[in-house]
Amino acid sequence: MRTARSMFTLAITTAAALGAVTLKAGTAAAASACHDFSGLAAGTTFGVGAVVPALNATAAFTPFEFPGGGWTFGGFAEIVASNNAAGSPAQELEExxxxxxxxxxxxSDWVRFRYADLGGNVNLAVNGDFVNVPNLSALNGVVLGGALIDVNFVVGAGIERGRVTITPLAGAVITDVRVGGQEFYLDDLCRHW
Known part of the structure; x- marks a missing residue:
């Protein structure tokens, strides 16, 4: 059994690429971690196919589906000094x-993240079940991949921002999540396992 201290050390060494990790007390069987993207310099970019370490996970950048159904492999993500997603001050991931x-x-028992959508469509997948929607708010109350999507959001000045919580239905778990958009900001990506 790992202690909270040994898990914290593990988090620092394996999750630096996604940013600071706040690891809450727990055992190896029950822990949570948050990535706020502060561990990389502003301006760091990623293209499709890039893989970065994350605590107890693999993080990869994948193609994006447009509203009409066509896919692009030419997108990018960048670490930016921003607070558009209203998460941790300082840096976010712009997709x-x-x-x-x-x-x-x-x-995972749950996954949660903050976001800001400044325009375009959004892709979300849970446990391999994929949707392409105009805005994340369209998924509030929807079951996707055996998990309930809860979206708390506000809209103003052409921006939708909020927090998404993904909770598996009874007897289910979350094995993978994929999220992206056009002019899309992501912060405080947290999970519990």
């Missing part, structure tokens, strides 16, 4: 026609 896919080494 432009690209998805961030997380495959968890240990299934």
């Amino acid at each position: 432009n026609n690209i998805n961030l896919a997380l495959v968890f080494n240990t299934p």
